[in-house]
């Protein structure tokens with residue numbers, strides 16, 4: 286039976302912070318980066334949780350990221366701001382950019398921040414929620430390493446390019462869509478490998494010749510499949526345009542990767558804040574949002590389902606559970622995390638190792 290390491294979120298956050306500081310980050314930078322990663326674990330988005338530290342630490346120790354940088358504003362014009370991440374930590378750049386977007390939206394109704402020369406920023410939801418927590422609609426995107434072929438192609442030309450939108454609601458968590466424009470995010474394949482799986486579901490990936498595969502090793506050497514065929518391909522291009530082209534930064538094959546140590550990642554982000562109150566009073570928007578969600582959920586469930594969910598529901602349910610019961614990391618992830626901690630000169634905290642169910646099949 287595989288085992289799982291169970292840690293309270295506070296313990297995991299503190300461990301992640303120590304690792305990040307050991308790898309060269311200042312305390313404030315380590316805090317926001319750790320919080321972003323543990324946020325993803327809490328919500329069950331383990332692909333963008335602390336397993337990323339195994340890659341981040343190598344990036345930081347190799348000097349491939351400016352661990353003490355924070356980036357700078359290149360220009361500000363009305364509601365638009367252009368930010369140069371100067372190859373700093375993605376979460377440090379994103380915290381500054383999301384806050385600029387809110388500031389601009391407070392002044393102008395809309396705040397649009399375009400960032401270039403940044404690094405991996407984790408789960409987009411963390412940044413969109415940072416904006417929606419201020420009573421605004423938050424829309425966040427980024428480009429990523431070119432692991433996805435264009436529709437009808439077989440060479441990687443765009444990334445998993447996520448799209449995320451978070452809104453303020455009457456209930457604190459009404460709707461939060463955070464999705465890669467591929468069937469799944471690349472991190473889900475890394476998670477499967479760390480969990481010791483050898484196969485993946487059909488529809489996730491192809492081999493390097495573009496032939497669909499369910500063999501994990503072949504898929505890791507191959508390409509990810511766009512979400513919903515040519516429509517996903519179009520959405521990925523949309524993100525590439527709004528992030529890479531618009532910011533003047535790296536695009537398509539110019540983008541590096543979180544696991545590529547030979548050159549900076551150069552990823553680009555887009556942060557959009559919309560001040561709801563400029564259009565309808567915020568409390569009215571919140572109530573209407575809740576009514577929309579209720580109406581959507583009032584649909585009768587289709588055969589095979591016993592309820593209708595909206596975006597964000599699966600993650601918030603897991604978050605409640607994980608806050609109570611702790612975060613369970615696959616033994617493979619824990620082992621790699623402890624090894625990354627050792628590289629950063631940090632000891633792991635004690636944690637419970639529990640026997641668990643066999644890993645899910647394809």
Ligand SMILES: NC(=O)c1ccc[n+]([C@@H]2O[C@H](COP(=O)([O-])OP(=O)(O)OC[C@H]3O[C@@H](n4cnc5c(N)ncnc54)[C@H](O)[C@@H]3O)[C@@H](O)[C@H]2O)c1
Pocket residue numbers: 330332333405406407408409410427428429445446447448449461462463464465466467468469470471473594595596597598599600
């Ligand atoms: N930083 C990067 O470079 C990068 C790149 C790609 C993806 N990502 C991140 O990867 C993470 C995972 O992306 P993903 O596409 O694999 O996520 P996913 O497929 O697990 O979920 C996508 C969305 O679908 C919603 N959803 C799931 N089940 C649902 C249901 N039954 N009914 C209604 N809605 C439902 C979820 O709430 C979520 O908003 C995201 O956090 C994303 O930001 C990051």
